[in-house]
Amino acid sequence: MTGIDDFLYRQGEIIDRVGWAVTLVVPSDDDTADTAPFAYTVGLTAHDYPELIIAGLDPATSQALLNDLASRVYDKAEHFRHGQRIGDLIAGYDAVIIDGDPTEQLHPGGAIGRYGPDRVRLQQVVWPDRHGRFPWDTAYGFPSAAQPLIGQP
Template sequence: MADFDGLLRNQDEIIDRVGWAVTAVLPTPDDPGAPFAYTVGLTAHGHPELIIAGLDPLIAQALLGDLAGRVYDTAARFTHGQRVTDLLAGYDAVILDGPGTEDLHPGTAYARYGRDRVRLQQIVWPDKHARFPWENGYVYPPQVQPLIGRP
């Protein structure tokens, strides 16, 4: 519990300074799921938290930071199924609304704000052929990029 309390205190400092924090969740031998990362702090300003799965934590943090900055600094709003054309070099990303899942569980956001207050939007990235997980021919198996919804 002390580690979790320390994590929340560290998040408090970052949220006070930046407006949000990014939390990365990495696979372990006991929980070998896909890595994912999510924001914490946007809920306090009436925005959904952002979540992304299946990427290196540093890349995930950069992408979340870009979009969270747009939300926090300019009140940008993303809608379910929206294509974001200026996030990934040469590719679109798609925004999905949905609830947290067993695979994509924003635990510290839930602990901070309560599960009933936290809304989620997932940033979904395509394969090298610009196909998304719900499209035929997507080259990665579903466990690489679990989803919170479908467009």
């Protein structure tokens, strides 16, 4: 088995056991400085839910947040709406869900490869700066490259 075949096989096992898997994409040393890490779910599409994506956080945090939300979707059939604020995901802050299409910076290749580009819908979990401002707000505390977006609220 090749490396990618082994990865896809193990990912499929996780999806079969849990209902989804989280894929982490961490920029390599060759990537430009404005390339943000991101993570996304794979598996929710099979149950007619959008895949979830988050950008700009460390892998462990991204995985924990996506697993929390994916379990709400998969186990409790919770649906998130475009522009919805979620107050119980990040301690002391709201997160916002936005709908959008994959971009060059935020491309859920594993989900698209597994289900096809016409089936995969995407919702991004957007986190605020320490003052509760989001990337679309004036005076957001991070450069736009820190948290690329798939859309606007």
